[in-house]
Amino acid sequence: MARDTTLTHRIFIAAPVDVVWRAIADLEAVADYNPTVSKASLMPGPRNGLGAGRSCTTKQGDVVERIVGWDAPNAIEMQLVSSPWPIRSMRWRTEVRPTAGGAEVAQELSYRPSLGVVGNILNALMMRRTMDRTIASVFDALKAYCEKKAASHARIA
Numbered sequence: 001m002a003r004d005t006t007l008t009h010r011i012f013i014a015a016p017v018d019v020v021w022r023a024i025a026d027l028e029a030v031a032d033y034n035p036t037v038s039k040a041s042l043m044p045g046p047r048n049g050l051g052a053g054r055s056c057t058t059k060q061g062d063v064v065e066r067i068v069g070w071d072a073p074n075a076i077e078m079q080l081v082s083s084p085w086p087i088r089s090m091r092w093r094t095e096v097r098p099t100a101g102g103a104e105v106a107q108e109l110s111y112r113p114s115l116g117v118v119g120n121i122l123n124a125l126m127m128r129r130t131m132d133r134t135i136a137s138v139f140d141a142l143k144a145y146c147e148k149k150a151a152s153h154a155r156i157a
Helices: 017-025 027-033 116-156
Strands: 005-013 037-042 053-058 061-071 075-082 087-099 102-113
Touching: 005 116, 017 027, 017 087, 017 102, 017 116, 027 037, 027 053, 027 116, 102 116
Parallel strands: none
Antiparallel strands: 005 102, 037 053, 053 061, 061 075, 075 087, 087 102
């Protein structure tokens, strides 16, 4: 039987917390910093907060995600609704905390592979490592995106 796999990531971003929170809470902005997403569109319903959702276009196909936890401006929790990936369920919580000189972003993501024993083998051989690297690259891109936004705002002010 498949068990949940949990991945954790943390990064320091040299940008004000509000800049980082706006990037994470803006469901369409994910296409600006996530290298795996070429387009993000809001689903019908609320733009943010509980129940808001987005559809993301990736190389593997469309992914639909929904907000299931909202603690603005501190944390957002999302759940995978549908995807082309061999995943039965996925949920992640992303927290933004003020820290000296910027913000710390921490995420815990849990997923359960589909495909039974085959899914467990795929997860052990490659899926876990691939997802871990992908999330790390998204965090690096989020850092660059937010720091560029903060620098841009500083020049304007």
